[in-house]
Amino acid sequence: MAVNSFNPIFKATGEAYVEFNKSDPTILHTNPAFHVERVKEGKYAWIGDKTYIEIAMASECSLVSIKEEFMPLIYVFGFKDNSPHSAMFSKQMIKIHEIGLFQIWKRKWWPKSNFCAGDSIPEAKPISLMDVQSAFYVCFTGIFLGMVAFLIEIILQKYWSFLQKRRNEQKSDTKTEEMSNKTANNRFIINTKNTRM
Template sequence: VIALPTQEVDMIIAPIGVTMAREQVLDFTFAFFYDDSAVILKKPDPDESKWRTYIDIFRIEASTCALTLKSFVRESKAVCLSLLLLSTPGGQNLPYSGSGRIFISAWWLFCLVVAGTFGGNLIAVLTVSKDKPPFNTLAEMASQSDYTFGTLGNSMWTTLFETSPRPEFQAISRKMEGFYAADPTVYSYDPNVHLKRVKQGGYAYIADNGMFTNWLAYNCDLMILKEKFFPAKYAIGLPNNSAYTKLFSEQVVKVYESGLLQVWVKKWWPSRSFCAGSLVTEARTLNLKDVQSAFYLLGVGVIFAGTLLISEVTVPVMRSLIPASLLDIKVVPETIRKAISREDLSKKKNDSRLKSWM
């Protein structure tokens, strides 16, 4: 772009985007290509997050809301009681007031809906393969800290993020400046440098969607975010007030009207390869990694149960080892003296009953 105003070159025939800043120093022909901007990154390894399978079924706000509501209501003995609450006048586990029965029945219906939703989503997550990106929008990308991201240096995307009033664009610009201070390759002029970093993982690249479609034809481990932004148009660049701008524009229009552009696209544009599992959604066989969350939950329960068992066995033994003469010493805690006193009293009662029986 800089070489054209200085007359180092006569024209630019390349995928150069048309922007307001460039139109002040260049002339552009009729646009020959339109494309959206997008973000490409490597597919995350699904095995890295499978330990959170049971946690990630609901978003954090939904799980927090359900747990908060649960803390206000005591559990009943059976879920089927919810169907009888409106007709039963009360009982051991049922409130006697009509308002209480309505509230508890509504609570149990809520529990049934949540449990059914959780179970259905859990089945889908465990049995159906689906590529889930670490973030879905530019705003989420700007707020996360696991991935770095970059774009072509001194391009229309750097100008967009620097000058746009949108908060997420401003946040992306600030973060890329911080990334650039530590690693200048985030503003590399070579797309292959960005592609190499994307393949290594932990990096997202911002550019035009058409180039990414070309990359996906040869790389099944890459993915594009669904959110598209900044529709751009590409044209031939000429010096300002060039006499050839109209001539080249007329030829571009003829190419469009004749359908040659679509013919060239079909002939030369690489077709996207069909990766394994990309044609249809299929159920798959579960392995231990898929259900490892259940084993983690079991392990936590075993640890807590074992700790409680040790305390239940150890505390009575420790109490029995304390001499009775120490009960009157003030250094012995009051709770231990009371516990030992109760045990001695129960022993005396049992001895008296045994003697009376004999």
């Protein structure tokens, strides 16, 4: 029992159960349905088996459970000491758990919760600029990066066309010099021929 627990929280809870049991002996009633009915009547909270609570919540819209698990209970199968079946049974149960069969079976066979009218009515909240602020950041970042890429492309295009133009000028200068050198050589040859005559 929780009174004998080494965990101080569980121990304090167990002691509170024993103390409260003196004024209301029904709090340790063994039938979960009894506690669910007391919860429905109001001003009563029940710490009980999650399985039974989930089943009760599936059929009753007014019941709510907290998300935190308090003192989780583990179910086990008992075997005699040194039973030849315990190792095989443990191995198969671990396989069933690891491959997710428990969850599949729970979805298939667990009672589905009823449609509760209050569950489907969302509260409308007006959207403020702060709610969509990150979308603006993404848009502005995209625009900025696009403009930077565009400017880099223009600069590179101008740089490559400048280099191409310069290469063409150098080629034309080289051709012009070669042509002028050939012309000068031809004149020299012509002039020497004229002088020999």
